[in-house]
Amino acid sequence: xxxxxxxxxxxxxxxxxxxxxxxxxxxxxxRCVEVCQVDIMIPNPEKGRPPVVLYPGxxxxxxxxxxxxxxxxxxxxxxxxxxxxxxxPARG
Amino acid sequence: MSQYDWPYKDEFGAVETMxxxxxxxxxxxxxxxxxxxxxxxxxSVTLVEKGAIVRSGSAGSGFDHWEVACTNPxxxxxxxxxAEAYIEEQDxxxxxxxxxxxxREGYDRLLDMEAFGGKVRDTxxxxxxxxxxxDDTGFLFAYDYKNKFFMRVWGSTFxxxxxxxxxxxxxxLVERTEATALLTAWVNGKKRGVGAVGMNVRTGxxxxxxxxxxxxxxxxPARVWLFNPDLVGxxxxxxxxxxxxxxxxxxxxxxxxxxxxxxxxxEFSAAGRSFPPYGAGNNxxxxxxxxxxDARGVEIPYVDRDGNVLKTVSxxxxxxxxxxxxxxxxxxxxxxxxxxxxxxxxxxxxxxRGYQLPFYADLSKMPEMERKVIWGLxxxxxxxxxxxxxxxxxxxxxxPEKHMLQSYGSGWQSASxxxxxxxxxxxxxxxxxxxxxxTNIDGIYAAGDQLFAADCCxxxxxTGYYAGRKACDYADTVQLTEPDxxxxxxxxxxxxxxxxxxxxxxxxxxxxxxxxxxxxxxxxVKCDDLLQEGLNLLDSYSEEIxxxxxxxxxxxxxxxxxxxxxxxxxxxxxxxxxxxxSSSKPLCFQRSDYPxxxxxxxxxxxTIRQEExxxxxxxxxxxxxxxxxxxxxxxxxxxxxxxxxxxxx
Numbered sequence: 001x002x003x004x005x006x007x008x009x010x011x012x013x014x015x016x017x018x019x020x021x022x023x024x025x026x027x028x029x030x031r032c033v034e035v036c037q038v039d040i041m042i043p044n045p046e047k048g049r050p051p052v053v054l055y056p057g058x059x060x061x062x063x064x065x066x067x068x069x070x071x072x073x074x075x076x077x078x079x080x081x082x083x084x085x086x087x088x089p090a091r092g
Numbered sequence: 093m094s095q096y097d098w099p100y101k102d103e104f105g106a107v108e109t110m111x112x113x114x115x116x117x118x119x120x121x122x123x124x125x126x127x128x129x130x131x132x133x134x135x136s137v138t139l140v141e142k143g144a145i146v147r148s149g150s151a152g153s154g155f156d157h158w159e160v161a162c163t164n165p166x167x168x169x170x171x172x173x174x175a176e177a178y179i180e181e182q183d184x185x186x187x188x189x190x191x192x193x194x195x196r197e198g199y200d201r202l203l204d205m206e207a208f209g210g211k212v213r214d215t216x217x218x219x220x221x222x223x224x225x226x227d228d229t230g231f232l233f234a235y236d237y238k239n240k241f242f243m244r245v246w247g248s249t250f251x252x253x254x255x256x257x258x259x260x261x262x263x264x265l266v267e268r269t270e271a272t273a274l275l276t277a278w279v280n281g282k283k284r285g286v287g288a289v290g291m292n293v294r295t296g297x298x299x300x301x302x303x304x305x306x307x308x309x310x311x312x313p314a315r316v317w318l319f320n321p322d323l324v325g326x327x328x329x330x331x332x333x334x335x336x337x338x339x340x341x342x343x344x345x346x347x348x349x350x351x352x353x354x355x356x357x358x359e360f361s362a363a364g365r366s367f368p369p370y371g372a373g374n375n376x377x378x379x380x381x382x383x384x385x386d387a388r389g390v391e392i393p394y395v396d397r398d399g400n401v402l403k404t405v406s407x408x409x410x411x412x413x414x415x416x417x418x419x420x421x422x423x424x425x426x427x428x429x430x431x432x433x434x435x436x437x438x439x440x441x442x443x444x445r446g447y448q449l450p451f452y453a454d455l456s457k458m459p460e461m462e463r464k465v466i467w468g469l470x471x472x473x474x475x476x477x478x479x480x481x482x483x484x485x486x487x488x489x490x491x492p493e494k495h496m497l498q499s500y501g502s503g504w505q506s507a508s509x510x511x512x513x514x515x516x517x518x519x520x521x522x523x524x525x526x527x528x529x530x531t532n533i534d535g536i537y538a539a540g541d542q543l544f545a546a547d548c549c550x551x552x553x554x555t556g557y558y559a560g561r562k563a564c565d566y567a568d569t570v571q572l573t574e575p576d577x578x579x580x581x582x583x584x585x586x587x588x589x590x591x592x593x594x595x596x597x598x599x600x601x602x603x604x605x606x607x608x609x610x611x612x613x614x615x616x617v618k619c620d621d622l623l624q625e626g627l628n629l630l631d632s633y634s635e636e637i638x639x640x641x642x643x644x645x646x647x648x649x650x651x652x653x654x655x656x657x658x659x660x661x662x663x664x665x666x667x668x669x670x671x672x673x674s675s676s677k678p679l680c681f682q683r684s685d686y687p688x689x690x691x692x693x694x695x696x697x698x699t700i701r702q703e704e705x706x707x708x709x710x711x712x713x714x715x716x717x718x719x720x721x722x723x724x725x726x727x728x729x730x731x732x733x734x735x736x737x738x739x740x741x
Contacts, residue, residue: 002592007098007645014322016413036151036330038325039268039293039647042099052096055647058332060325061368063479064147065249077479080323083362085372085506086498087490087533091389 009042016058016080019065021050025074032065034073041065049074098645101181103297112138112264113567114560115303117271117288118338122540122556123309124254125201129560130307131261135567138264138301140271140290141649142333146255150311150330150541151549153250156378156474157234158212158550159421160191163737166226166233166240169417172721173197174241177339177419177431182519183349183678183690184714185697187545189527192720194551198734201553202243208253211246218470223406232465235380235420235433238408239576242421242542247473247549266301268294270337270650271310271321271394273583274345275302275575276533276577283346286573289583293650296591298584304570305563308531308538310338310558312522312546313661315654317355317514317614319362319607321600328515329360329369330541332654334423336516338542340657348532348701348710351521352668354679357616358509359517366500366507370471373453373497374506378470380420380475381408383457384436385496387448391457397432398601405458408434411695422547423519438643452496455582467492477678493624498741511616512558519545521668524710527717527727528562529555532701535570537563589639590652596642599652605633606655614662618669619685627666630659667698667707 019032019041028048033041040058041051053059061079069075114130116123119141125179127139141148160178162171166652175192206212213230214220223246224233232244257266274290285306290299312338314328325332343349362368375382383405383448384392411418411433418433427433433519436442455463472482490497501507522544529537539559540552590596613626638656643649674694699710717723724737731737 002594004588004592005594005642005644007102009096009098009645009647011094016323035144035147037148040325041145042096045096045099054095054096055275057321057323058325058651060331060476061362061480062147062153062331062482063475066151066479066483067153068633078484079362079368079371079480080326082697083326083368083371084488085367085485085500087485087495088452088493088498090454090496091385 009054009079011052012055012057016056018056018059018061019053020076020078022074023050025071026050027071029070031068031070036066037064054089093639094616097541100646102292103292103295104591106297107300108297109266109300109302110138110266111302112136112253112571113304114563115287115306116140116147116309117306118309118311118540118542119143119145119267120309120311120540120552121151121250121254122542122552123307124258125553125556126307126309126358126539126560126563127258127263128204128254128261130423130564131263133561133564135564138266138303139258140266140269140288140299140301142268142270142293144267145258145265146252148333149251150334151247151552152251152331153475153477154250154473154478155549156247156470157243157421158202158243158245159548160195160241160550161202161243162195162241163228164231164241164243165198166231168239169241170366175720180426181419181431182545183426184565185354185545185678186519187543188715188720189525189529189717189723190543190546190551190555192724194554196724197554197558197737198550201550201557202245203255205250208257208348210250210253212243217463219461222465222511224409224465235409236411236417238411239417244469245473247475248478253676266290266299268292269299270653271341272337272587272653273341274306274536276345277573277575279573284534284570284573286575289580291587291646291650293609293646296646296649298356298466298587300575300580302572302575304572306536307559307563308338308342308523308536308542309428309540310334311541311659312336313339313516313521315603315607315658316516316665317512317607317610318358318361318364318604320361321604323363326363327361329517334541335654335657336661337654337657339522342531343660343702346533346701346703347536348524348698348699349521349664350524350699350712351679352391352665352700353672353681354521355514355516355665356680357511358513358515360515361509361513366571368480370474370477372506373451373499375453377421378474379466381405381434382453382455384499385452385454385457387450390447392442392451393437394434394470395437396434397429402434405462424517451499453499454496455492456494456496463492486546514615519547522546524697524712527723529559529563535566587653590641590643591649593640593642596640597637599641599643599648599655602633602637602641603655603658606630606658610662614666614669617682617684619631619683620670622654623670627663630663630666632661659711664700668698671698671700671709
């Protein structure tokens with residue numbers, strides 16, 4: 001067998017931005033990293049900063065990360081633009 | 093592009109061996125209940141989960157209703173009549189054993205859940221006075237308010253409650269670890285499950301899991317026909333983790349499957365045609381029975397099974413005159429006449445009568461309690477709704493008292509898929525089993541979506557617990573058996589190969605190729621030549637492409653393993669399709685070379701398994717499990733006497 005590849009991580013971008021961290025509110029506790037079953041984030045190498053979303057395209061949009069986040073509005077989850085269903089005022 | 097060092101330990105080459113009496117593969121609802129059943133019986137239990145158990149699996153973030161809790165104190169139906177209705181409804185391509193277990197023991201598991209700290213009743217009186225609330229118990233019911241066997245629950249509290257209970261019972265939890273292979277041994281001339289192999293998906297460490305009995309609860313295959321490399325997580329209804337690895341490793345080990353020829357035209361793929369489940373206006377499942385209006389704001393009539401227009405919202409939740417009960421929910425789309433519930437008037441009829449698109453769900457026109465229970469409880473407690481739907485839409489300004497939500501495509505799928513865009517959905521194929529939920533290999537059990545014709549959360553909980561206790565009985569009769577070292581070494585080499593390839597193909601390219609092949613060779617209309625061509629192409633991928641796969645960290649390696657499993661499962665599906673030489677309506681299976689539909693000679697389960705690389709066919713009559721109530725009682729006297737499952741005596 002060859003020599004094993006050096007383990008590296010690089011952000012794999014996609015057309016959407018499922019997770020938006022507010023840097024002023026997020027304390028970098030990484031509870032979202034630990035709860036995500038799809039494991040799309042890694043802890044930020046700089047302690048205290050928001051996690052790095054390595055695999056945004058793999059997000060399952062379940063919202064467990066936001067449910068786990070201890071700080072209100074530090075982390076937001078949003079579906080891709082195309083998935084935001086339209087609503088209008090009720091009639092009659 | 094930002095590069096980072098891999099943040100977790102590099103443990104490639106390390107092996108950890110763990111021994112337990114009962115091993116559970118998969119930590120969703122079924123797996124958690126299986127582990128709890130075994131731990132309650134004093135067994136040493138190991139539970140292996142690819143994600144983090146507290147929120148993993150299809151119901152990790154929640155679910156909104158518990159189906160067929162027939163033995164709850166308000167229920168007006170018996171487990172037997174509901175189980176038999178499901179069997180008939182699905183033209184006997186149904187899992188009679190598992191459905192009966194669900195109907196008989198589902199309520200016991202709900203009470204367990206309450207004991208663990210999950211919320212199953214309206215303790216605060218939020219819905220006091222509502223027609224669907226029983227004031228003595230605080231239970232909330234869905235769909236059929238008269239018969240009260242579908243229960244509305246606060247599913248977002250369930251996985252954390254199960255997780256706490258597993259820890260309290262000291263179940264060994266092996267998280268962030270994918271199960272990749274079953275280990276088997278020949279003992280006294282018979283094949284037996286002796287454990288499994290797994291890999292830590294953050295560190296690459298190999299786990300050898302020895303056990304007396306193994307329970308498989310690893311969901312069902314996905315990304316077989318539908319794949320989108322950009323938005324992988326939205327391709328299918330279930331989480332990207334739930335990919336059918338249990339089916340793949342089972343097939344490799346010689347487990348017997350059935351109904352694998354069944355696939356349905358796509359229903360959900362929010363990476364493409366459809367909207368997020370429950371996120372567009374509709375009146376099905378979570379949203380039943382929302383008021384629907386057309387573009388002019390004119391209300392769309394609900395009708396009973398005889399076509400009579402219903403005048404009130406309340407009537408949408410009542411059986412028709414002369415009908416005992418009706419079925420709705422998970423796998424029930426358009427029920428047969430006997431069990432058909434109220435539904436909006438048929439689309440074609442609406443067009444004839446001048447109703448205009450687009451349609452909307454208009455909760456503002458519903459009584460307050462019905463509105464609140466749909467938008468707030470059902471949409472909120474169902475998986476993938478609390479944050480991405482309820483919270484986000486509210487932030488965007490949606491107010492159910494003032495707004496109506498647009499409906500797209502046909503019905504609750506919110507899209508119209510092409511015939512070749514298929515999914516394993518609506519009670520698809522899976523592991524074939526006996527009354528003990530035992531597979532054809534001794535010591536290996538299965539539950540939840542891993543079983544054939546499975547459906548929802550109550551099904552997962554009740555079959556999981558049941559498999560857990562049956563596995564314990566078996567574990568009492570055997571000793572731990574040493575697995576074959578060469579088998580483990582072969583699995584290690586298979587798993588690690590892509591991390592040693594410097595250059596090569598990424599997993600997404602292979603997944604794309606498989607999905608395209610399945611659309612081309614295993615689409616809506618099938619024939620022998622097409623299916624053979626498909627197998628031929630997939631075999632060439634196994635021989636030529638798989639050795640070229642390459643990746644750079646354990647996470648990508650996990651995804652690569654998933655695609656190897658998708659490849660395995662796709663071949664099983666093609667082979668299963670080749671075995672059925674006729675068309676079948678209930679199996680959504682159409683052959684151009686054998687157009688005869690559901691001839692008597694083929695009106696039974698066809699099973700498939702592998703033996704030394706050869707496909708072995710089996711033929712089993714639909715009613716192989718006998719009378720469901722008698723079969724259950726015969727196999728569960730101890731449980732009925734000591735624990736539950738008493739029916740509504």
